[in-house]
Each structure stands twice: as C-alpha cells, then as structure tokens.
Amino acid sequence: MALLEVENLEVTFGLRQGAVKALRDVSFTVERGERVGIVGESGAGKSVAAFSILNLISRPGYISGGQIRFEGQDLSKLSSDAMREIRGNRIAMIFQDPMMTLNPVLTLGQQMVECLKAHRKISTQEARLIAVEKLRQVHIPSPEKRIDQYPHELSGGMRQRVIIAIALLLDPVLIIADEPTTALDVTIQAEIMELLLELCESNNVGLVLITHDLGVVSQVTQKAIVMYAGRVIEQGPTKEIINDAQHPYTQGLINALPQQTLPGQRLNQIPGSMPSLQNIPAGCAFNPRCEFVMDVCKQTLPGFTRSGGCQVACHMVREMKEKAAQEAS
C-alpha cells in the first residue's frame, strides 16, 4: 500500500462570482521514502494540492471531491482532532518563507518544545534534548546556544534549517515542502536542498516537494508531477520527464530554460500565459498556447495516455501512440 494516495481530488473556492475549481481530478501516489516533485507555474494549483493533503485549505475553499488516503485512512473524512494528531506528527509541512513561519516572540527552544509536548507526553527537559539533537542534525553550529535565541537573530538559511528541524521533531513519515528555497539565495538553496535530500534518505521519509524550478526537481526527486491550470498534465519518473517530456507544455517549460539554448540565441518561449481559473478554455486547458493544437483539443478533455513510465494528458501523444500500436499490429 502506498504511503499517500490522492485520488480524483477536487478543490473548490466558493467566490462571489461563483464557484471556482482550483483543482480537478488530481491523482498521485507517494510511496514510503519516495521523493515526489510537483512542478508548475504560479496559479497551476500546486500549493493548493499540497495544502489540501493536510486539510489546510481555508474558507472559502474546500475539498469538494475525491479521496486523500494516508496509510489507508481517508484524511478528508477525519475530525479536526484526529487531523491534528496527524499534522506535524505523521506528516510535517515546510512553508515557503522562513521569515514568516517562525513565531518572532518565542525562542527556538520554546517553539520546538511546544510542538513536542503537544504530541508526546514528555518532560520539558527531555523535549529540549530532542530539540538540540534535531538542530544538530540540520547542521546548526552550537545548537545548545542557538536554541535560546529568537528567530530574528538567525539568517534566512539558518531559519529554514530550524524549520526543517521542527518538521523532523516527531519523526514524520512524510514531509510536504512548499517552495522551501524560493526566498533564499542560490548557494543557500543548494545547501538546504542537499540537507533535505540527505535527511529524507537517511530517515526513509517521503517528500512532496512543490517547486517551479525544474533544476531543483531533477536534483532532488524521483517522481515528478507537472500541473497546469488545476490539473495534472504529465507525471512519471523525473529522469524520463526531464530527458524526454511528452506533453507540449512540459517540453515548453524545459526548453524555456536559458541553459537549454546556446548563449545569445533567442530563448524558446511559450506564447501567452496561464488562463485564470475562472475561464479555463474548453477541452485541453493548454490548447490556446499549444503549437500542435488540433480540433479535438478544443473540444474534449484529454485523458491519460501511457508513454514509457509516464502518464500524459494530451490528444497528440494519444494519437501518436495509437498509430504506433496499429503499425506494430
């Protein structure tokens, strides 16, 4: 059984202008110890997907369909008390901005001890020892001293390390990281990513990494999920997606990176921009920007086609596969 199974997840935001579906028909699985990357541009719904796993979608948003099974339990059906037992304890979350995540008026120790005592019956002394140990694991120098400092005394990279330490406090089996390095510099980003990778591997922790940076995804994850306008459009092993993307949007994203073009040459751009969720085009949501658009793309929503280890939601890929199958038979 997979550690986390998300099936046909649908999230709706009830706005004054009418209901807007931020996620539609999103399905993926995370195995124990597996690292999964969710990639997409802003507005693709990747953060909503991450937040809904922990049932953190706040009003006017709600989970309007589908199932999120974690260790066999459907999380969307749990009471808020039962959900609280899972949050932080079994599934931990790392948020985007390390400047905003820590409480500025509590020392690191107070925040960490509080978190431990909420989930376990232990004394403050014991909790402190665990906290120091976790700070050491994330390579914070002299953790015994640092633990009594306030967040403002730490740099951005250090704060993100502390946040990772807090996420690891209760030995979760799954960590959800929502753009954990977007607010940080490249050298710090490289350090934090390496740290996350090392910790997930040594503790056999699953990771769901939300990011817009394909370079980070290819370095850290084993499986990648590409989202566009609230839907999964391609998913499969990261290597296959990076080296041989099938969906025109994924191809476009990869080819748009400056490192894919010779210096000084025109970059391969995807024309237009992502549609707003209020007026997603009929058929395939990507069709107005797609260079291979066909009539069928404007009318019917593409289902998933298998291609190697990947699943691709594209009519063109499906037709190509069907043709290849006919020729073979």
Next chain:
Amino acid sequence: MNAQQPILQVRDLEKRFNISGDFLDQLKFQGGKIVRKQENVHAINGVSFDVMKGEALCVVGESGCGKSTVARTVMGLLKPSGGSIHYNGERIDQLSDRAVLPYRKKMQMIFQNPYASLNPRKTITQTLEEPVRFHNPGMSETEVKDKVKAVMFDVGIDPGWGVRYPHEFSGGQRQRISIARALTLDPEFVVADEPISALDVSIQAQVLNLMMKAQEEHNLTYLFITHDLSVVEHFGTRVAVMYLGTLCELAPTKTLFATPRHPYTQALLSAIPRLQDHRPNHIKLQGEVPTPVNLPSGCVFHGRCPHANDRCRQEVPKLVPQSDGSQVACHGVEEGRL
C-alpha cells in the same frame, strides 16, 4: 560601433548608508561617559568597472551584496559616498538635478517588481506618454501618441489596451509595459534590476527574448542586475561577480563559466541547479555572509574561503587582470596558489 569604447566608467564607487538614526539615537552610554556613535552599512566598497558600448554587463551576487545599490547609484537614484561615475566621458555623479536631465533621457531603468513599479492610478497610455512629453517638450501631441503606439507594438502590447490600468494585466505583460516605458525615450543605456525574477519560467523566456530583441534593434547597452546565473550565461557579454560590496571577479561570460577563478565564483557556479545533475554536487562554503556594518579586514571573503591565509586576512585584494581577459580580486590567484 566601436566595442572598445566605454559608455559608462565607474571608479572606486563607494556607498554607505548611515543607520545610526537621529542625534539622540546616536548617543550611547559607554564606560561612564556618553559618547556619540555612528554606524554605517557599507553597501559598496570601492567598485570599479567599465560598461562597453553595445554590451550587456551582468552583475551577479547574493542578496545583500550591493548589486542593486550599484544599479541605483549609477542611475543617480542614490548619491555615491565616494568615487566617480562617468557617462560618455562626462562626470555625472555630482551634477545638479537640472544638469542631469539630458542624461536621464539616455539612461533608463527597468525595475524588479512589475506589480510595484507601475502607477496603479494611471492608464498604460498615461504612464507611457508622460516621459515622452517631459523630455521632448517640442513634440506635438500626435507625435507623442505615435511614438508610444510604436513602442507598445514593439514590445507586444496591443496599443488598443492603452486605456486599461496596470491591474488588468498579468505579471509578464506588466514587465513588457515597464520595458516599453524605458524604451519610449530611445535610450542608449538601460539598467535592469532583476527584471525577470518576479516572473514565471515560461514568462521569463518571453521577457528575456524581448530584451535581446530590443538590444539588437535599438543598439542598447545593458547593465543587468540578477541573482540567476543561468540567465547570465545566456544573456551577458561580461559578468561582474559581487560579494559584500566588492567585485570579486569580472570576466567575459564564456571565460567565467568555463574557468571561474575566484573561490567565491566557483562556489556560486556550483550551486546552480542543473537539469542533468542527478545529485547536487556543490562547493560548500563555511558560515554566513558577514554583516556589511562591520566589514571583515582584508579580503571580505576570507572568513568563508577554504584557501584563506594570513595575507588574505590583512590585505584587501585588488582586481588584477589575468591572461584570459578576466580580472580577479584574490591573493591566491595573484600568487598562483589557486
């Protein structure tokens, strides 16, 4: 076009920001006496470089290294605390507001955040027409309108959208409008301060393409500030790497990416997440960037440098030209240790 002619010369540029507050805040009680103490942020410390006509000089570095301050000082948005800035041979950093006006027309700036740099209460046409009217008082109303329309067309914004307000546009479109605003005056020199860092990947490519097209068509010279090294590799003619307010290395882009000399440049380049890497393999730096309030003695990088020795701790390294055309400020490279 003479490539060897510098359009902009920056010499020993310094910028300090006084952060000690007003007079009463500066008084401190020390050893039984009240003393007045002033604290400065040393944002730029003796930076010198030339920008050649027609090139794109990229300035890279991590946050807090002073790259945006360089951009703003060059544009005259900040007064330098020391050093000089020459534009086409004329010194421009000490000019009065009135005397600097002709240079403003030739030097334009594109800002980082397209959500904050456009006036939300003006339509696009108003925003774009204002600088044209201001700098060309003789121009007739139809000429102004035609000019703005032509530029909007150039950057891929339908001139018919001119009656709309900035909030009706997406981030990428807004950045196109910011570029259009810079281009309406036919500048020679454009300073772009992280123009694409607020945008999505697919939109970044659109905006970079537009900037390269504008460079070809209008023969522009760019001073391009960014923290994104993969963009630099693509876009820059030469690259200046900054650390804590000083230049570590200044080199042609190809040379820099093929053979980075300064230890900081090497660490920075190794941190770029590449598609084909299976595992991150970067050079780890010890510690953190020191605060620019109390600068380290000697080479500002010595506290984190794996190759630092006593000379690095005491003596400030100067930019020394190398045989491959780059300039490196490092005692180790100068002595041939590295």
